[in-house]
Structure formats: C-alpha cells, structure tokens
Amino acid sequence: xxxxxxxxxxxxxxxxxxxxxxxxxxxxxxxxxxxxxxxxxxxxxxxxxxxxxxxxxxxxxxxxxxxxxxxxxxxxxxxxxxxxxxxxxxxxxxxxxxxxxxxxxxxxxxxxxxxxxxxxxxxxxxxxxxxxxxxxxxxxxxxxxxxxxxxxxxxxxxxxxxxxxxxxxxxxxxxxxxxxxxxxxxxxxxxxxxxxxxxxxxxxxxxxxxxxxxxxxxxxxxxxxxxxxxxxxxxxxxxxxxxxxxxxxxxxxxxxxxxxxxxxxxxxxxxxxxxxxxxxxxxxxxxxxxxxxxxxxxxxxxxxxxxxxxxxxxxxxxxxxxxxxxxxxxxxxxxxxxxxxxxxxxxxxxxxxxxxxxxxxxxxxxxxxxxxxxxxxxxxxxxxxxxxxxxxxxxxxxxxxxxxxxxxxxxxxxxxxxxxxxxxxxxxxxxxxxxxxxxxxxxxxxxxxxxxxxxxxx
Numbered sequence: 001x002x003x004x005x006x007x008x009x010x011x012x013x014x015x016x017x018x019x020x021x022x023x024x025x026x027x028x029x030x031x032x033x034x035x036x037x038x039x040x041x042x043x044x045x046x047x048x049x050x051x052x053x054x055x056x057x058x059x060x061x062x063x064x065x066x067x068x069x070x071x072x073x074x075x076x077x078x079x080x081x082x083x084x085x086x087x088x089x090x091x092x093x094x095x096x097x098x099x100x101x102x103x104x105x106x107x108x109x110x111x112x113x114x115x116x117x118x119x120x121x122x123x124x125x126x127x128x129x130x131x132x133x134x135x136x137x138x139x140x141x142x143x144x145x146x147x148x149x150x151x152x153x154x155x156x157x158x159x160x161x162x163x164x165x166x167x168x169x170x171x172x173x174x175x176x177x178x179x180x181x182x183x184x185x186x187x188x189x190x191x192x193x194x195x196x197x198x199x200x201x202x203x204x205x206x207x208x209x210x211x212x213x214x215x216x217x218x219x220x221x222x223x224x225x226x227x228x229x230x231x232x233x234x235x236x237x238x239x240x241x242x243x244x245x246x247x248x249x250x251x252x253x254x255x256x257x258x259x260x261x262x263x264x265x266x267x268x269x270x271x272x273x274x275x276x277x278x279x280x281x282x283x284x285x286x287x288x289x290x291x292x293x294x295x296x297x298x299x300x301x302x303x304x305x306x307x308x309x310x311x312x313x314x315x316x317x318x319x320x321x322x323x324x325x326x327x328x329x330x331x332x333x334x335x336x337x338x339x340x341x342x343x344x345x346x347x348x349x350x351x352x353x354x355x356x357x358x359x360x361x362x363x364x365x366x367x368x369x370x371x372x373x374x375x376x377x378x379x380x381x382x383x384x385x386x387x388x389x390x391x392x393x394x395x396x397x398x399x400x401x402x403x404x405x406x407x408x409x410x411x412x413x414x415x416x417x418x419x420x421x422x423x424x425x426x427x428x429x430x431x432x433x434x435x436x437x438x439x440x441x442x443x444x445x446x447x448x449x450x451x452x453x454x455x456x457x458x
Contacts, residue, residue, distance in 0.1 A: 041449045042442035043163055045257040046435075050250055051166050054239055058162045061240025065158055068151035075140075075147035082140035085133045088125035093118070093307065112313065120307010120322070127302060132294040135287050142284035149277025152450035156273060158238065160443040164436055165235045170253050171432035172228035177251070178424045179224055183217040186417070190214055192404065206410040213414060217421075253431050256438055259375070260445060272364055272446030278357040285350035292346040295339050301328040364444065371441035378434040385427040392420035 043055045059065055096117040128134050190210045196202035236246040270276070306323040332339060396416040402408030 040447075041159070042439065042447065043159060045442065046163075046254050046438075047257065048250070048254045051163060051254075054166060054235065055159045055162050057239040057241070058158050059155055062158050062238060063240065065151075065155050068154040072144070072147045072151050075144040079137070079140040079144045082133075082137040085126070086128060086137060088123050090121060090123045093120055093122045093305070095119075115312040117310045118307060118322075120305060122303070122305045124301070124303045127300045129300050130294045130297040132291055132297070132299075135294065136291050139284045139287035139291065142280045142287065145280035146277045146284065149273045149275075149280055152273030153277060155450050156443060156446065160439055162235065162238050163439045165231055165238060166249065167253060167432050167435045167439075169228060169231040169235060169249055170251070171428055172224055172231055173249065173251060174253070174428045175425055176221065176224045176228060178421070178428065179217060179221050182417075182421045182424075183214065183221065186210065186214045186217055189400070189413070189417075193410075196404075201406070202410070209410065209414060213417070253428075253435060256434055260442065271448060272444075273450050275357070275361060275364060275446070278353070278360050282350070282353045282357050285346070285353040289343070289346040289350050292339070292343040295342065296332055298329055298331045301330065302326070367444035368441070371437055371444050374437045375434070375441060378430065378437050382427070382430045382434050385423065385430040388423040389420070389427050392416070392423040396420045 041052075041055070043051050094117075096115070098113055098115050100113060126133065190207070190213075193202050193207050193210050197204065197207050232246050232249075233243040236243050239246070302325070304323070304325040307321075308319055309322045310317060310319040312318075396413070396419075399408060399412040399416040403410060403413045
C-alpha cells in the first residue's frame, strides 16, 4: 500500500523529477557504488580521520542531536500509549462505608450500625469493532517513523555543518600560512631595497611603497588569525565541547573523495531522512483521516466487576462473592456537525502533508542537481587557480630578477607580488569550496547510515 502511495506522489512531481537528467555531470571517473554511498557516512569517504572524530563527537554530544533522540523516545512512548487503547484496562477496587441501620432499613434501631466493605477487580474494554483504535495506533507508528526521520535529518545537518566548519577552519589556517610566507618575502625584499637605496640604486618612493606593502600584509594576518580562532570556537560548540577545547586540525585540506554513482528519484526518497520523515507524515495523516471517518460508526464498550462484599450488622458478619457484567453500544446520532468537520480537517491535513512532501522532493532533486553542476564548475575553478598560482610565481620571480638587475621597475615587482599573493589565497578558497560542494552533494543524497545511529547515554 505504501509503495503505491509513494509511486503516486512521485508521479505527481513535474517532469524534472522523473529522472535526474539535463545537468552537465563531471567526466566519467571511479565512483562509489550506490550501496556504498548510502551505507558509508559521507565524512568517512573523505579519508580524514580528524574530520571523522569531530563528526562522531558531534553526533554523540551535540545538544540538538540529543534532543532529537529524546523526541524519538517520546514518539515511541506515544505509540505504546496508543497501542494500550486496544487492550482492556483492569483496576483493583477497595471500598468501605459505615451508616446507621435506620438509614438502610426504615424502622430499625438508630443506634445500630451497618458496615460494608468490598474488594475486587474492575475491567473496562472498548472492543475495536470498526478498527478505529487499531488505525490510530498505526498512525502513531508512522509518527514515530517521522520522528526518527527528523532525528536522522538533524544528525545529517549537524554532520554537514561540522564538515563545512572544519574545512573553513583549515582554509583560514592555510590563508595565515600564505600571508606569513608573503610577509616574509616582502620583508626580505624591503631589506634589499633599503640596501639598494643606500647605494642610490633605488628611490625613496620605492622604499616607502615596499614598507606600505609590508604593513598591508601585516594588517591582513590578525584578521585571518581571528577568523581561524572564531571557526575553532564554533567547531568546538558543534561537537558539544566547551569553546577553546578543540584540538589542532591538520594544516592541509584533504583531496576530494570519489563521486557517488547517479541514482533515481525513488532511491533518493529512500536515502534522504527528511523525505522519509515527510512520507511518514503523509501516511500518518492518511490514517487519521480514516480514524475520523470511523468515528461515525458505533462503539462497543464492555465492563465487568468481580470480588467479595462483606456486610456487618451488629455482631453478625456475612461475606459473599459478587460479580457483574455489562455492555454498552454507543451510536453517534447528533454532534452539531463536529464529526463531519473533523473529517474535513483531517483530509485537509492529509492533502497539506502530501503537498509538503512533493515540494520537499522537488527541493531535494534540485539540491542534488545543483551540487552536480557546481562540482564540475568548481573543479574548473581549482584547475585555473592552480595554473594562476604557478604563473604568478614565475612572473614575480622574473620581475624581481629584472628589478635587481636594473632592467625593470619596482611597479612590475609590486604588481606581480600582489597578483601572486591573491592567486595563492584564491587557490586555497577554491579548494575549500570544492570540498564544500562535495559535502553538499553527499548531504543532498542522504544515506542509510543515519538509521544505524546509536545514542550515547548520559
């Protein structure tokens, strides 16, 4: 039944959702099989143990993830509570009362007392003749599935944020290294220019311009260090640790991982936890619409009592076994339209859940397509930036050599130096952006790995 509903919901999507086509994909290369891509947590695919440790810590200690686990426990308890309505309730009953004999038997002596004591069991049961409670219980199980999907989606989101922040932190650290190296080069060049100025081979303006270049580099360094410290604090909080307790991260960004094999929309629905949760909400709303219709049918209640009754009058006591049984058939006749309004409300909720699911599926497909496109484009950016760094280095070395040999002017050195520095920073950013797109792609594909998560007990 659920597979039929899933197929109907997918067929309702526009043509773009029927197949993941139309996007320009990266060139063919070694790719992960769909089963491996779904089974393996995406951060393990990067082969970076420091990243894996941080994500594992976040999944175990992050407060948002732990709250998701407690919401699943709450949904489990509510499902059990719904199941309990299918079973009879049994209570132990003990009662006692004392009254004058005259109030029980007119004309009897007013000084005599009657004492009654009763003990036994009392049972009530609503027999589910039309399946109302059974259907409500099934709906609560889908609520539990939705809570699990929400928990998994939250875990995936936190893992993605950890990976993004981790790569941004390494990027900031590498930018500090680039600026440090450039500052050292500029200081050495300043020393050479000051020596040339003393020998009248350089002008005062050239020396001042180089000093300005050194000061400019020195200004950028504190900003980059501050950014790195800020990202380290954010990463510590994401992993559930106190700010300032994060261990040092590697100094180099990892290489991009293999690309996943392309799939189809149904596989995407099964892999993405947010879509699993949305589909479960559709199923729960569908069943609650059925419950609302079943409220129009009769309800059958039975109850019974069994126990002992002890009666004491004056000095005489009599104890008897007692029991009773009764049944009630309740048929809804008039409720001011409340039952019909409840049916309309639940059907509207079902349509709303289905519409939200279809929109979420479209967004999921768009996210996958967008990530595929960006990977190809960002790879081209990295290749161009790598070439730009190499050419920039050669241009700077040539300009510096010509200047020191008296064949070129200082402006060419300054221009080449600035271009080389910017190319180095752009390459670091481009490589970090490429890793970010890989994270985006794997996150948009979801993964069955979240289903096997086990909470860490407090």
